């Protein structure tokens with residue numbers, strides 16, 4: 448995702464933190480959580496929401512820092528998967544296999560590892576804060592906003608698909624018996640989202656207008672990325688999950704697999720460059736709703752690790 452989209456989605460995660468938790472679900476059974484669990488979690492979510500709002504002026508820098516200041520894009524913003532459907536015989540090149548059929552070659556990006564590790568570091572910081580006051584709430588909230596970047600990137604189809612990165616002539620690691628799509632498509636699609644988001648984010652005063660292209664006009668796709676917490680229908684679309692304490696890593700891997708499956712719909716195996724424009728508006732809505740929901744799921748997972 449691009450700059451304004453990252454800021455917008457982090458802001459929406461904060462906006463829907465309390466109302467979204469009304470729809471808290473179990474990951475494994477897809478069942479709604481019990482009313483008592485929901486109200487307990489919402490109380491904790493409310494405190495977290497207030498704190499995030501208190502520190503919201505850091506959102507622009509923190510939610511974009513991984514692409515800019517940290518610049519760990521190639522290592523940690525992607526998880527490039529492939530299957531035998533796109534690359535027959537490619538399984539022999541796999542360094543790792545997930546859920547029996549999703550393969551990853553070396554250098555395929557470690558996004559789930561980064562989210563799992565960073566989430567645990569933030570929860571440790573929060574425990575240390577209550578123990579010896581060594582970590583400040585200011586530092587912790589900055590990290591909460593920063594991790595949103597990695598969580599959001601896990602929803603971008605191109606970030607979870609090796610077909611986004613054609614091999615160079617000398618590359619011996621990536622499969623060749625199949626079709627890649629051109630790198631230009633990655634930028635094209637992220638720009639469509641950015642153009643849809645920018646006028647809405649300006650109107651809602653989520654981004655500060657500071658560049659020429661921040662004056663972008665409203666797009667047809669803008670309707671698909673609009674989420675308003677006072678709209679009951681929009682609230683129903685935000686469905687956060689209870690992530691097991693010991694399996695954030697598995698949760699992130701499953702999320703990247705789901706994103707890979709979306710990529711197979713968007714970029715058909717036979718001719719990935721002819722991307723599916725028909726399903727794109729609906730898919731955009733699903734991706735944005737899921738990104739907001741997962742931001743809430745992961746923030747709450749981190750926040751609730753501190754049992755004090």
Ligand SMILES: [Zn+2]
Nearest residue numbers: 448514524600
């Ligand atoms: Zn990124």
